[in-house]
Amino acid sequence: MSDIAPQSHVLSASLRREFVLAFRNRGEVANPLIFFFCIIIFVPLGISPEGKVLAPLAPGMIWIVALLATLLSLDRLFRSDWEDGSLEQMLLSGQSLYLIVINKVFVHWLTTGLPLTALSPFLGVMMSLPAEGYLPLVSSLFLGTCCLSLIGAIGAALTVALRRGGLLLSLIIMPLYVPVLIFGTAAVRSAIDGYSVSGQFAVLGAMLTAALVLAPLAVSGALRISVDS
Template identity: 70%
Template sequence: MATLRRDLLIAVRHRGELANPLMFFLMVITMVPLGISPEAAVLSALAPGMIWVVALLATLLSLDSLFRSDFEDGALEQLLMSPQPLYFQVLAKVFVHWLITGVPLTLMAPVLGVMLSLPSAGYWPLILSLLIGTATLSLIGAIGAALTVALRKGGLLLSLIIMPLYVPVLIFGASGVRSAIEGFPYLGTMAVLGAFLALAIVLAPLAAAGALRISING
């Protein structure tokens, strides 16, 4: 809880960094009609996949800073030496990352869906899939952030490590929205996303904790 409060306080004090993923999300989606086609039929077909891809990239954009500031000021070493389980420390930091990145992206997605002429049947599935999916993305991304925290320019390597692991979440997230738009049941797809999230909650903090120990202790 102390880690959770501390990271939330740091996030509030650095409001500019919070806006970066949201601005990226907004700008890319705004440019889609300009670069592809302003026709509603074309945009509505692209909307589920496009929103999900850009949300994934916006989440990836903020992952490098997940452990970076703690590594630079020495707080990460103190966390490793703390008697508290590192699993819960990592889980708290990932939860804060989701609160300040995944939740705002999810809330902004319906507005951008209007810009892309997303059919009305796709709004609730979009919100639900992003709410579950962005949490999974943050958990998986923590593994890559932990592996590259000691590297001075680890952003590209982080993307190469994490992107293949993001593909199943992207596929099921976008296909669930598309199924709802086409009139097919989508709760099964959401259940698969929920299974991904449950598995990530159990395994990802353990993997990230091990990666942190490897990165710090060499």
């Protein structure tokens, strides 16, 4: 096993591969973002177009829809690699599965979480979010969507071997998203109310760190089982 490639090489190669795949499937990447917008349109239509009504709902609604959009995009995280057998090759390669998983999740975040974060100020305008809320909204989504991608990857890995895993994936991952949602929206809301938000960001950062360390372990374990079966 002396001819195993060095890790830096694997890292850059798999990163490049993920980027190319994401770029060639632009439609799939765009779908969650379009979904994000569509649902936000439903809020004024379904509740009320008045700014006074929308403003208190804005932080929570934007966060919930970002969460749903992430959930929607998770199914494709390992699916095509599993179907064409490249996932099996990755497991057999003898390389650290941890790094490969981190890479995949990172690119997933770059193509869903980051665009969602970038879009959120526009949705804030449409939802008449108060001015103090924008910076906390963007930064809490920035940290929070990382957590969502990492935790969601566990669900994606657990259901990858199932033909219709999409709905099941949402069902098993939703309860695990509760803390992220609570602290994400709390950060925006207390910023609007004029309180300090450092506590909420500290907790979001702590959750991100914990997820970064622990989630890939669970993902690797789940992927091994899925490939075996």
